[in-house]
Amino acid sequence: MATDWTVRAITRAMLPVLLVLTVIEIGSGLVLGSFEGDLLMYPSLLILVPVTIGTAGNLGSVLAARLSTAFHLGTLSFAPDDETFAGNALATIALALTVFPVVGGGAWLLAVATGGAALAPGTVVLVSSLSGAVLSLLAIVVTALATYVAYQRGLDPDDVVIPVVTNVCDVLGVVVLFGVVKMVV
Amino acid sequence: MMADAVFCPLRYLALTMARWSVAVKAYREGLPALSASLVGGLIAGVVLGGMRSDLQAVEGLLVLVPALLATRGNVYGSLGARIATALHQGLLEPRVSEADGRLLRAVAAAIANGLLASVFAAVVATFALVVLGRPGAGLATFAAIAVVAGLLSGIALATTVVLVVFAGYRRGYNPDTLVGPIVTTAGDVFGMAALLFAVRTVAVLGGS
Numbered sequence: 335m336a337t338d339w340t341v342r343a344i345t346r347a348m349l350p351v352l353l354v355l356t357v358i359e360i361g362s363g364l365v366l367g368s369f370e371g372d373l374l375m376y377p378s379l380l381i382l383v384p385v386t387i388g389t390a391g392n393l394g395s396v397l398a399a400r401l402s403t404a405f406h407l408g409t410l411s412f413a414p415d416d417e418t419f420a421g422n423a424l425a426t427i428a429l430a431l432t433v434f435p436v437v438g439g440g441a442w443l444l445a446v447a448t449g450g451a452a453l454a455p456g457t458v459v460l461v462s463s464l465s466g467a468v469l470s471l472l473a474i475v476v477t478a479l480a481t482y483v484a485y486q487r488g489l490d491p492d493d494v495v496i497p498v499v500t501n502v503c504d505v506l507g508v509v510v511l512f513g514v515v516k517m518v519v
Numbered sequence: 520m521m522a523d524a525v526f527c528p529l530r531y532l533a534l535t536m537a538r539w540s541v542a543v544k545a546y547r548e549g550l551p552a553l554s555a556s557l558v559g560g561l562i563a564g565v566v567l568g569g570m571r572s573d574l575q576a577v578e579g580l581l582v583l584v585p586a587l588l589a590t591r592g593n594v595y596g597s598l599g600a601r602i603a604t605a606l607h608q609g610l611l612e613p614r615v616s617e618a619d620g621r622l623l624r625a626v627a628a629a630i631a632n633g634l635l636a637s638v639f640a641a642v643v644a645t646f647a648l649v650v651l652g653r654p655g656a657g658l659a660t661f662a663a664i665a666v667v668a669g670l671l672s673g674i675a676l677a678t679t680v681v682l683v684v685f686a687g688y689r690r691g692y693n694p695d696t697l698v699g700p701i702v703t704t705a706g707d708v709f710g711m712a713a714l715l716f717a718v719r720t721v722a723v724l725g726g727s
Contacts (some may be wrong), residue, residue, distance in 0.1 A: 345632055348597055351636070355589065356590060356636050359586035360586050363584060367648075377568045380563035381567065385560030385561050385586070389556065424541075424542075426545075428546050432690050437557060441564060444561060464600040477632040508585060
């Protein structure tokens with residue numbers, strides 16, 4: 335194992351990355367703050383925020399973990415028609431198209447249950463599904479880029495790619511949600 | 520090969536058997552983890568939805584939310600991965616009663632780093648709001664909320680991660696696949712609940 339289990343060694347390994355990621359996440363918070371008015375007006379959208387951020391990050395991290403493993407096993411090449419990459423990219427899109435409509439429906443139902451939804455259920459499902467579709471494509475691009483950069487620099491994708499991809503997808507989750515809300519609502 | 524893919528997009532998109540089987544396997548393995556975190560995310564959303572009056576009372580609080588939630592995932596995900604690796608290597612016994620100083624130090628390091636990152640988030644958020652000329656509740660309020668929320672969610676998450684990963688490992692589950700869903704689900708729920716508690720506590724103590 336790379337790091338000793340002392341507070342100092344763990345902090346030295348973790349804190350610098352953690353602080354950089356925190357700055358990135360504040361960027362996503364600033365985007366969120368810029369449409370706070372919409373979010374406060376429509377409770378279903380506010381309920382959508384954590385689950386959209388989380389699901390976007392998870393889509394990226396699941397893909398990143400699978401690509402990292404394939405990379406370690408030597409079954410991943412970086413040709414654009416690589417089977418492992420294309421298959422996993424396809425699965426990422428399919429997962430997003432399965433999960434995000436459920437997320438939208440769930441958010442609307444919970445808004446109704448906790449004090450009333452101001453938006454029609456179709457609108458919330460549309461916002462969520464559209465965000466999910468765009469996010470899955472972005473997650474694929476970000477993950478492929480991060481895995482490739484890690485590979486070129488000789489870094490272990492497990493250490494670098496998963497936290498970077500998860501947090502970048504968190505931010506993109508908010509940005510895409512913002513764009514879709516401004517477009518649809 | 521590159522040229523083929525660029526000049527013939529149809530060939531790149533063609534669904535070969537190999538691609539299909541990779542995709543089906545990835546889909547089946549990915550769905551449970553995503554579904555677990557979906558439940559946690561929606562619960563966190565309900566808590567956030569219930570905080571509308573708090574978000575209006577503490578100006579700029581929403582800017583802190585993604586950073587605080589992500590810190591929980593990053594710090595306790597890393598703690599979980601560390602414990603999972605140690606269990607695989609036989610360096611750690613999956614029983615709290617047999618825990619040595621190492622496990623305690625790993626937990627202490629996670630909570631300390633979580634707190635540092637939370638306070639740092641409060642500083643960066645305050646600074647960014649001032650630079651952008653947007654209203655903000657101020658560093659003291661943000662930092663107090665970050666410390667209370669970081670400490671509470673840290674204790675809850677460290678306990679959950681250790682107990683669930685140990686219990687799962689003893690029953691024969693691979694700790695590596697347990698950590699992700701546990702941390703994202705519990706991180707969202709505990710992170711948001713702790714934030715709610717922190718905001719209201721600080722409001723009462725601060726007399727605002």
